[in-house]
Amino acid sequence: MSLARSAWLVSAKDLRIERRAKVALGQILPFGAIVLLLFAFALDPDRGVLTRAAPGLFWVAVLLAALLAVSRAFAIESENAAVDGLRLSGLDPAAIFLGKTAAVLIQLLLLEAVLTVGVVVLYDLPLGAFGPLVLATLAATVGIAATGIVYGVLTAGLRLRETLVPLLVLPVATPVLFGATRAWEASVDGAPAEAWPWVALLAAFALISTTVGMLAYGPLMEDG
Amino acid sequence: MTLLPRPLTTALGGLTLAGLVTLTILGLWVAPPDAIQGDAQRLMYLHVPTAWLAYFAFFVTALASALELWPRTRSPVWDRLAGASAELGVMFTGLTLVLGSLWGRPIWGVWWVWDARLVTTAVLFFLYLGYLALRRIPGDPDARAKRVAIAALIAFVDVPIVHFSVTWWRTLHQEGTVFNPELSAQIEGTMAFTLWFAVLAFTVMYLYLLAKRYELAALEEEREDAELEAAIAERIGEPVGARS
Numbered sequence: 001m002s003l004a005r006s007a008w009l010v011s012a013k014d015l016r017i018e019r020r021a022k023v024a025l026g027q028i029l030p031f032g033a034i035v036l037l038l039f040a041f042a043l044d045p046d047r048g049v050l051t052r053a054a055p056g057l058f059w060v061a062v063l064l065a066a067l068l069a070v071s072r073a074f075a076i077e078s079e080n081a082a083v084d085g086l087r088l089s090g091l092d093p094a095a096i097f098l099g100k101t102a103a104v105l106i107q108l109l110l111l112e113a114v115l116t117v118g119v120v121v122l123y124d125l126p127l128g129a130f131g132p133l134v135l136a137t138l139a140a141t142v143g144i145a146a147t148g149i150v151y152g153v154l155t156a157g158l159r160l161r162e163t164l165v166p167l168l169v170l171p172v173a174t175p176v177l178f179g180a181t182r183a184w185e186a187s188v189d190g191a192p193a194e195a196w197p198w199v200a201l202l203a204a205f206a207l208i209s210t211t212v213g214m215l216a217y218g219p220l221m222e223d224g
Numbered sequence: 225m226t227l228l229p230r231p232l233t234t235a236l237g238g239l240t241l242a243g244l245v246t247l248t249i250l251g252l253w254v255a256p257p258d259a260i261q262g263d264a265q266r267l268m269y270l271h272v273p274t275a276w277l278a279y280f281a282f283f284v285t286a287l288a289s290a291l292e293l294w295p296r297t298r299s300p301v302w303d304r305l306a307g308a309s310a311e312l313g314v315m316f317t318g319l320t321l322v323l324g325s326l327w328g329r330p331i332w333g334v335w336w337v338w339d340a341r342l343v344t345t346a347v348l349f350f351l352y353l354g355y356l357a358l359r360r361i362p363g364d365p366d367a368r369a370k371r372v373a374i375a376a377l378i379a380f381v382d383v384p385i386v387h388f389s390v391t392w393w394r395t396l397h398q399e400g401t402v403f404n405p406e407l408s409a410q411i412e413g414t415m416a417f418t419l420w421f422a423v424l425a426f427t428v429m430y431l432y433l434l435a436k437r438y439e440l441a442a443l444e445e446e447r448e449d450a451e452l453e454a455a456i457a458e459r460i461g462e463p464v465g466a467r468s
Binding site for chain 2: 150151154155158159160164167168170171172174175178179182197198201204205208212216219220
């Protein structure tokens with residue numbers, strides 16, 4: 001079975017579970033939205049602070065929600081020891097990594113679409129240049145999802161996993177926060193030329209984290 | 225079970241003590257106060273070596289982790305060494321941040337600036353704090369060693385990316401930097417000697433602490449094994465030591 005086909009099977013499985021359980025839709029998405037509201041409560045919405053900080057706040061909200069999505073992606077494997085089935089399936093571990101990453105990626109992209117509407121409506125953010133904005137978002141989300149899944153499998157089955165994953169993922173993901181926030185700011189400011197270097201950085205991060213994940217997933221899954 | 229032959233470790237301990245005493249005298253009395261920064265500059269004799277060792281310790285952790293993962297060189301030695309070095313690295317990174325902050329207050333007028341080097345160091349601190357947290361979670365020794373070695377390498381790969389993005393962030397958005405090249409261009413002879421001596425003395429201290437921490441890790445593992453053995457023996461209702 002080809003890598004792409006195997007990856008598709010895994011992500012379709014994860015998304016099917018999600019469609020039935022609706023945890024991302026019913027819990028993670030509202031969580032992201034309430035974080036946006038909390039920022040507005042914490043900062044004075046009348047002084048333009050929110051609008052100026054909107055790109056950064058948006059990405060912080062995405063990162064926090066992503067932690068939950070990653071946690072969930074591995075909770076579904078530990079329930080009923082489903083991970084053993086996955087291990088015995090004979091699928092290429094790199095494909096399992098890609099599949100799980102893709103499933104989280106799709107959920108995060110949906111979340112970002114909703115949160116984007118949130119920052120436009122609540123924070124009065126003009127979106128500006130669309131090209132770099134969309135590409136930066138895509139690259140950043142691939143990076144977040146891949147990093148999250150790597151640390152997810154790294155800590156799968158461990159005690160204290162829930163508290164450990166944020167501590168591990170957030171420092172590693174700092175370049176994504178820098179890149180995505182600056183790229184969004186440049187697009188919003190109507191200076192897309194300034195966004196491209198950041199899009200390149202995000203793409204590099206996405207590529208590196210995906211490569212690392214494909215290489216490390218096998219050895220990590222073996223002893224899960 | 226020791227990293228270095230015991231007499232060598234003891235000698236390193238003696239050298240560390242002598243080095244730190246000498247450094248105290250050199251740094252506080254022999255070296256002249258800085259023309260511009262005054263006595264605050266003396267903090268550099270601690271800040272510079274701790275910063276160097278922070279990076280060096282994480283490099284050792286990465287190297288040991290790579291050797292742990294490589295099937296031909298796999299050995300519990302590398303796992304212990306990686307852990308010991310990472311702990312020292314986190315300690316030195318924390319010291320670097322605190323000492324730099326103490327120096328920054330009188331010289332820059334602020335405890336903290338969002339300079340690229342400072343931000344990278346802060347991220348580094350949390351990156352390896354996470355690694356240490358991961359190390360503390362018990363489990364099957366082989367699986368655990370492999371897991372933490374992979375985590376150490378990921379962290380190591382991430383450091384240049386973090387540094388690169390932070391540098392970009394600051395240079396694209398802020399003119400100039402707090403590091404004035406004129407301030408550091410000229411270093412008086414005694415001061416330069418003291419600085420180099422400090423780096424050397426701290427490196428010896430690092431090696432000593434590394435050897436000691438390694439020994440401790442080995443003892444911890446031994447005790448854990450002994451306790452497990454005892455617990456198993458108890459479960460099967462046999463006296464300890466009867467099965468072997």
